[in-house]
Amino acid sequence: MRLTRRSFIMASGATAGLAVSGCAMLPRAPLHSALVPYKAKPSSPAQGEWVASTCQGCTQWCAIEIFAQNGRAVRVRGNQASKSNHGYVCPRGHMIPQQMYDPDRIKGPMKRTNPVKGRGIDPKFVPITWDEALDTVADKMIELRKAGETHKLVYLRGRYSSTSTELLYGTLPKVFGTPNYFSHSAICAEAEKMGPGLTQGFFGYRDYDLEKTNCLVAWGCDPLASNRMVPNAIHRVHEIAKRGTVIAVDPRLSNIGTKAHEWLPVNPGTDGALAGAMAHVLLTEGLWNRDFVGDFKDGRNQFVAGKAVDEAAFVEKETHGLVKWWNLELKDRTPAWAEKETLVPAAQIVRVARTMGKAAPKTVVWMGPGVAMNPRGTYAAMAVHALNGLLGSIDVEGGVWQSPTGPKLGSFPKADAYVDEQAKKAAANKKLDGRGAKDMPAMMGARPGSGVVTNNVANGMLKDPGAVKVMIASWANFNFSCTGADRWDKAMAKVPFFVHMVPNPSEMTQFADIVLPSTFNSAEGWSIITNMANGYAYAAIQQPTVKRLWDVKQEETEVMWLLAEKLKAKGFPNLFDYYSKEFKDPETGKAPATAMEFSAIATKMSSAPIWAAKEALPGDAPIKGWAEFRKKGMFSGARYPLKKNWGGKFATATKKFEFYSETLKKGLLEHAKKYETTPDDILAVSGYLARGELAFVPHYEAPKRHGSVQDYPFAFVDYKSRLNREGRSANLPWYQEFKKVDPGDVSWNDVVKMNPADGEKLGLKSGDTVRITSPAGAIVTQLRLWEGVRPGTVAKCYGQGHWAYGRVAAKDYAKAIPNGANNNELLVDDYDRLSGSTARNGGFTGVRVQKV
Ligand SMILES: Nc1nc2c(c(=O)[nH]1)N[C@H]1C(S)=C(S)[C@@H](COP(=O)(O)OP(=O)(O)OC[C@H]3O[C@@H](n4cnc5c(=O)[nH]c(N)nc54)[C@H](O)[C@@H]3O)O[C@H]1N2
Ligand SMILES: Nc1nc2c(c(=O)[nH]1)N[C@H]1C(S)=C(S)[C@@H](COP(=O)(O)OP(=O)(O)OC[C@H]3O[C@@H](n4cnc5c(=O)[nH]c(N)nc54)[C@H](O)[C@@H]3O)O[C@H]1N2
Ligand code: SF4
Ligand SMILES: [Mo]
Numbered sequence: 001m002r003l004t005r006r007s008f009i010m011a012s013g014a015t016a017g018l019a020v021s022g023c024a025m026l027p028r029a030p031l032h033s034a035l036v037p038y039k040a041k042p043s044s045p046a047q048g049e050w051v052a053s054t055c056q057g058c059t060q061w062c063a064i065e066i067f068a069q070n071g072r073a074v075r076v077r078g079n080q081a082s083k084s085n086h087g088y089v090c091p092r093g094h095m096i097p098q099q100m101y102d103p104d105r106i107k108g109p110m111k112r113t114n115p116v117k118g119r120g121i122d123p124k125f126v127p128i129t130w131d132e133a134l135d136t137v138a139d140k141m142i143e144l145r146k147a148g149e150t151h152k153l154v155y156l157r158g159r160y161s162s163t164s165t166e167l168l169y170g171t172l173p174k175v176f177g178t179p180n181y182f183s184h185s186a187i188c189a190e191a192e193k194m195g196p197g198l199t200q201g202f203f204g205y206r207d208y209d210l211e212k213t214n215c216l217v218a219w220g221c222d223p224l225a226s227n228r229m230v231p232n233a234i235h236r237v238h239e240i241a242k243r244g245t246v247i248a249v250d251p252r253l254s255n256i257g258t259k260a261h262e263w264l265p266v267n268p269g270t271d272g273a274l275a276g277a278m279a280h281v282l283l284t285e286g287l288w289n290r291d292f293v294g295d296f297k298d299g300r301n302q303f304v305a306g307k308a309v310d311e312a313a314f315v316e317k318e319t320h321g322l323v324k325w326w327n328l329e330l331k332d333r334t335p336a337w338a339e340k341e342t343l344v345p346a347a348q349i350v351r352v353a354r355t356m357g358k359a360a361p362k363t364v365v366w367m368g369p370g371v372a373m374n375p376r377g378t379y380a381a382m383a384v385h386a387l388n389g390l391l392g393s394i395d396v397e398g399g400v401w402q403s404p405t406g407p408k409l410g411s412f413p414k415a416d417a418y419v420d421e422q423a424k425k426a427a428a429n430k431k432l433d434g435r436g437a438k439d440m441p442a443m444m445g446a447r448p449g450s451g452v453v454t455n456n457v458a459n460g461m462l463k464d465p466g467a468v469k470v471m472i473a474s475w476a477n478f479n480f481s482c483t484g485a486d487r488w489d490k491a492m493a494k495v496p497f498f499v500h501m502v503p504n505p506s507e508m509t510q511f512a513d514i515v516l517p518s519t520f521n522s523a524e525g526w527s528i529i530t531n532m533a534n535g536y537a538y539a540a541i542q543q544p545t546v547k548r549l550w551d552v553k554q555e556e557t558e559v560m561w562l563l564a565e566k567l568k569a570k571g572f573p574n575l576f577d578y579y580s581k582e583f584k585d586p587e588t589g590k591a592p593a594t595a596m597e598f599s600a601i602a603t604k605m606s607s608a609p610i611w612a613a614k615e616a617l618p619g620d621a622p623i624k625g626w627a628e629f630r631k632k633g634m635f636s637g638a639r640y641p642l643k644k645n646w647g648g649k650f651a652t653a654t655k656k657f658e659f660y661s662e663t664l665k666k667g668l669l670e671h672a673k674k675y676e677t678t679p680d681d682i683l684a685v686s687g688y689l690a691r692g693e694l695a696f697v698p699h700y701e702a703p704k705r706h707g708s709v710q711d712y713p714f715a716f717v718d719y720k721s722r723l724n725r726e727g728r729s730a731n732l733p734w735y736q737e738f739k740k741v742d743p744g745d746v747s748w749n750d751v752v753k754m755n756p757a758d759g760e761k762l763g764l765k766s767g768d769t770v771r772i773t774s775p776a777g778a779i780v781t782q783l784r785l786w787e788g789v790r791p792g793t794v795a796k797c798y799g800q801g802h803w804a805y806g807r808v809a810a811k812d813y814a815k816a817i818p819n820g821a822n823n824n825e826l827l828v829d830d831y832d833r834l835s836g837s838t839a840r841n842g843g844f845t846g847v848r849v850q851k852v
């Protein structure tokens with residue numbers, strides 16, 4: 001029988017009436033109603049409910065709604081009240097149901113039965129109960145307490161939730177007693193923060209007033225596809241393109257590059273030279289913003305190429321050190337000079353700089369990791385971000401903003417009373433990541449030794465194999481996501497006891513002794529997530545939206561509660577006492593009695609200032625009560641106030657926007673003093689080129705490169721897929737099927753792209769299988785010739801090459817054979833040492849490409 005749409009619906013309606021009559025979610029129509037002719041109601045929505053939650057597919061952390069039918073997640077959209085994503089998710093948000101229902105998720109706790117560990121070695125996992133799993137973990141931890149070596153507990157955190165993370169990252173190491181807890185931030189984008197940090201005292205990710213921007217410069221990032229504000233960028237960029245100018249600075253043709261008026265395919269790692277030349281043009285042509293920067297006393301522009309200027313001749317307003325910057329760096333940075341370094345034509349540099357200057361201050365220089373995450377990235381980030389200072393776009397309409405103020409959340413009770421002497425003593429041990437070493441200033445916030453050096457933990461472990469006895473990691477996959485990935489394989493193989501808390505069996509999981517399957521937090525967890533975009537900071541809820549299909553628990557809350565309970569039973573009560581005595585339901589005053597209650601109560605405590613506010617908060621209409629907050633799912637604060645930091649309110653040493661960074665100088669001097677040496681010596685051992693005063697101004701440092709141009713002629717360009725949910729989507733069929741949305745890429749493939757001119761020289765063609773070799777390793781994948789990469793570079797998307805994770809991500813999970821190739825087996829382990837960040841951009845790894 002051929003079913004028409006109408007008869008199909010009638011038939012299924014009849015079935016529903018008969019067979020599923022016990023189901024609570026389907027409206028139970030009397031049987032006869034299914035037999036009356038069907039009339040399509042144009043607006044009749046599908047049966048179900050939109051449940052508010054938060055996507056964590058990237059760092060935008062969008063407030064979303066998940067359409068739940070009968071306890072199943074079927075669709076996703078942006079939270080309709082969101083002022084940051086306008087009610088829309090990006091393409092990755094739509095992948096939530098596939099990630100939730102990935103058949104390769106871990107179904108219950110497991111333990112390893114093969115003591116031998118290594119890549120490709122079968123761990124021989126067997127299922128166990130949560131009780132046995134947590135007993136085993138607690139026993140291992142108690143052994144450390146008894147031996148007085150709690151500092152040999154290491155906790156590694158990848159992604160996390162804004163508030164629940166306090167209960168694990170915040171309190172477990174502190175109460176138990178270890179200094180060895182490390183977040184993934186330094187493999188993420190920390191170096192980028194050095195740009196705004198060392199100039200305007202804001203070590204954070206910026207917001208942009210795209211609604212009013214007239215000139216957008218996407219520099220080392222691809223805001224339509226990745227970075228931190230994708231839905232707002234998708235919403236606004238076409239408007240900017242229509243009324244103004246869009247410019248992309250990227251060695252490969254990115255998504256925004258394809259939409260831009262100007263694409264500057266910069267020679268990788270030379271962004272500082274390009275920025276310097278643009279600053280040179282802005283100054284010599286008198287295009288700087290006088291409201292922000294000030295002017296010459298006599299109003300006559302004395303910035304002339306090659307000529308030093310008298311500092312006394314210029315009166316600055318909101319800035320500090322413009323003339324020093326000019327004299328030390330900019331006066332010789334002509335476009336003609338920059339063309340040789342950047343391979344961007346001088347005429348294009350001039351044209352683009354003029355466009356930026358004419359649109360100022362409504363010009364946004366949106367600087368991303370492509371500029372900063374390289375071995376000398378701090379200075380490139382400063383050079384590119386400093387353009388925003390010259391253009392006066394800081395904190396103005398159409399410009400670059402710091403984080404808006406969001407609703408204040410409830411903080412958790414202090415744990416100090418539960419930290420005993422042993423824990424305090426142990427916390428004073430040296431950290432494994434080497435931060436603050438002479439050659440690793442890691443001066444986040446301009447405070448030496450304060451930044452994490454995530455990727456160096458593996459080196460610390462290899463140097464001292466006895467340093468780690470128990471390791472716990474959550475939501476991380478460093479054996480895949482860190483450059484020099486094989487170091488992690490070697491280091492993890494030696495860890496005597498490793499616990500991994502993740503929903504999918506990734507590469508890192510293959511080294512685990514105990515696997516604790518965690519919730520997929522966007523649909524199954526509890527937390528409050530905070531972020532900002534489009535001028536608003538917000539808090540959004542994550543709440544269980546669907547029925548859990550498997551025996552999983554949320555790592556930051558449920559697992560911590562149950563583990564604390566076990567530790568108490570075995571003689572270490574502090575953690576459990578803290579959780580059970582200090583936490584109270586803000587509505588009922590009741591203490592949590594179960595892991596699930598602990599999870600929900602922590603979420604209520606974080607959000608109570610929003611839904612139990614006595615007076616209306618700045619921002620959205622008041623939310624009355626917990627139930628209403630769960631329904632609405634989010635609260636946005638007041639819009640960012642313009643010129644917030646003008647008038648001497650920047651958090652720098654001088655309170656001004658520093659073109660001459662007294663802030664950096666102070667930090668470097670402090671670090672040098674600790675080692676009884678000079679900043680020049682520190683810079684030398686840390687691999688930077690600047691000496692003397694130049695070190696304190698944004699300037700160009702020639703790119704550091706691993707591998708000689710003779711042996712490794714191509715610079716490798718790494719970037720993110722539009723479909724990467726960080727490292728967590730390659731196992732989804734939709735990821736593979738739609739992979740072609742990345743410019744130059746091919747579905748169900750992982751091609752490396754080379755310019756056709758280079759292909760011709762080497763006799764290579766599209767479809768060839770090639771080996772790419774760097775000083776760190778080699779990978780094999782398919783070649784595609786494509787005009788979107790400049791000659792002398794090859795580009796490959798990050799995200800594939802999984803030898804574990806699942807049946808789609810890996811070619812053969814059982815045999816550990818990857819699908820495609822992991823860029824991190826190629827990229828050399830190196831750092832921007834001023835920030836402690838891992839290098840992945842700037843073409844710092846040279847490669848050669850050969851047909852196999
Ligand atoms: N689609 C997607 N979006 C994401 C994520 C994701 O996984 N997928 N993850 C989120 C996270 S965790 C982060 S940290 C952010 C960061 O994500 P992005 O801002 O996208 O940063 P990268 O992934 O480092 O991208 C580097 C960009 O710089 C370019 N590039 C490489 N070398 C150079 C160079 O020398 N100069 C210049 N000018 N450009 C260069 C690359 O081609 C690429 O376009 O994205 C977030 N958004
Ligand atoms: N070459 C190269 N390397 C990169 C990047 C790049 O662009 N190029 N990007 C870098 C960046 S910006 C970042 S932020 C890092 C990210 O790298 P990591 O911090 O290592 O994070 P992921 O790879 O996203 O983590 C994957 C793990 O998280 C688990 N997981 C997925 N969802 C959940 C959940 O809801 N709860 C829990 N508990 N676990 C979950 C999965 O099972 C998997 O084991 O990678 C960095 N590495
Ligand atoms: S992946 Fe990022 S931008 Fe896309 S919906 Fe999720 S949080 Fe928003
Ligand atoms: Mo990241």
